[in-house]
Amino acid sequence: MPLEPFKTSASLSLGVELELQLVSLSNLDLIDASPDMLDLLGRRAFPGNVVPEITESMIEVSTDVHTNHEGLLGQLRQIRDALVAAGDRLNVGVCGGGAHPFQQWTERKIFSKPRFSEVSALYGYLAKQFTIFGQHIHVGCASGDDAMFLLHSLNRYVPHFIALAAASPFLQRRDTLFNSARLNSVFAFPLSGRAPFTLSWHEFAHGYFASMEHTGIVRSMKDFYWDIRPKPEFGTIELRVCDTPLTVDRAAALAGYLQALSACLLARSDMPPSESDYLVYNYNRFQACRFGLDGTIVHPKTYESITLREDILATLRRVEGHAEAMGAVAALSHLKQVAHEGSDANYLRRQYEDRGSSEGMVEAAIGRFRQ
């Protein structure tokens, strides 16, 4: 089936998907609670959309399309309240964070749904160790070409989002020394990484995608696990590198930043993207995952080394004008504070120090999500 035409959507509109952890309040390990949660949530209208994810310890929520940060934040808070209330009735903790610090992938159960069974059969243990939790942000694009331009222009800023959202420092009870260990799990998939370079939707859909489909490797865009991928049926591009933050406020702030930044890029304020930008892409991405805000990235055009924190603060200042126009000023000030005070990964490490165990870290994450 050829790729469907790129559906036009309101430029710079926003939508957010969050994958959340379902945690047992007895031992703070993940619990296979998504069937029960979905059953209970299905009884009354949910302020958004809620669907299962690949394993039964995950639940995915998504917002409607929003034009500004405030509306998005409002809906995310309603979604959170509905989830927390359902969790309270079922003795299930709901929290953010990119990965659970001590769950065992062998204990996970694949949610019973044909697509998940297929993925599980194809990828084996990769499917179960894919019990990781990300935030996906959709940005509306007026055309397919706009989408491809924005997708590739954002390549240099991908590390910003990784570092600001980083919330998965621990795996298997040990500090991984990464701020976002989650993305390493994504990288294990053969079709992960970045989209091929082209600024033309026609070339992407009829050249690259058609050829890939012809090889039989892929059937739909869903088979690609790229950091940013176009979503023609929504008319959006989807940024997928963020760990699910510990609070919905941060999730909304990240979306607000992406909106203002996209506005700035679509105004053609940067030098146009090129294939050679991707020479430094994986290295920068690694720096952001490993060191978070303290990482050092290489500018793809000038090859200058800069710390991520400085680069983020400079970019936040640069997009301020656009943020004012889009109503995303509060989002930027939230992230400015993060750049100064540290990410959720830093917060989780502090909790581990204070409370002395991985269990304590999860308990803190549950408490933080409710705030």
Add this chain to the structure above:
Amino acid sequence: MWSELLPLAADLAWPFALALAWVIGELGHRWTGLPRISLYGAVGFFLAHTQLGLLPPVTKGSVMLLANVAFGLILFEFGYRINLRWLRTNPWISATGVLEAAATFVAVYAVAITFGMPLLSSLLLASLAMSTSPAAVMRVVNEERSSGQVTERLLHLTAINCVLAVFAFKVIVGFWTFQTSGNIWQALSNSLVVLAVSAGLGATFGLGVPALLRHFGRLTTDATLGFAIGVILLVAIAHSLKFSPVLAALTFGFVARHRRVALNQTQRNFGALGDLLVVVLFVFVATTIEWQRVLTGFVLALALISVRMAAKVFVVGALARVSGVSWRKGVLTGFALTPISVFVILLLEQTRALGIDLVDQLAPLAAATLLLELVGPVITQRALMLAGESAEPTGR
């Protein structure tokens, strides 16, 4: 010659019985999928001195203590999984627990009286029948590695009905003591004081052990050993001072969880230690059941089991929707509550020491316990499977 071999044979009896139970447990579990504890129980029952007679009668000594420790470990883990706050945030859980236990009490009492049992025996029987076996439930949940609402509710409802059963039992015994002796102090000390001191003892451990662990520093280390040693010590103290090891261990787990000075990693089942002691416990418990009594009380036992099950399934099922799960999961939870408590026996042993010999009067209970000891875990296991909450088979 025989007289020389006899003590040797007695020494060997238990290790052989355990080995046999283990082998039958593993093979039987693989071939039939039945829960291991049912198979351990079957082995214990057949080898008991009143049946095949391989195992000597146990009244006290190391096996009794081991069984108590095993029970203590399970109860600790059980208490550790109970979340009091849930009972507050979802009051329907507590309501279900209380109503389910009350309905069971009334139904069993009515049947017992109809069958012509004396008043006191009927009351005691009804109070004991309220409880679900925390040990059986915990073992099946761990064996199935199940998680979900049926599992959560099963554990919490079991906690509620056990506490109510112990309380009702002690009150009835206390009342009876008061009526016969007219001594209010004896009545009180027989019931409430024992309960209070046992709980206090457990609470002290619940605060002390985590604090000690915290003091040892870096809590990334496993707390399993610390808690296991705590349970062993606590059970030994409660046992020798004639308090309730059951309640003490339960409170220990409960307090360690709720007043957690720190959170600790603990191994499910206390690892291999727990697995080993469970063999001892379930073989031992089944040896205390006598075939003769089972036969005597069989018909009444069947009636009791039926009404007990009906009461539990009906109440838990009826309150399912309002408490937040589907009818189906509610009914399955009701069935999962079937295993009867092994501490029924332990309670009986204690009252025997107090001079009330209920065991003879409660023959139907022996029959019911045997049936439910063997069949109960199977029902729980099937309920968890039907609810889709057991883990997928691994490594096959």
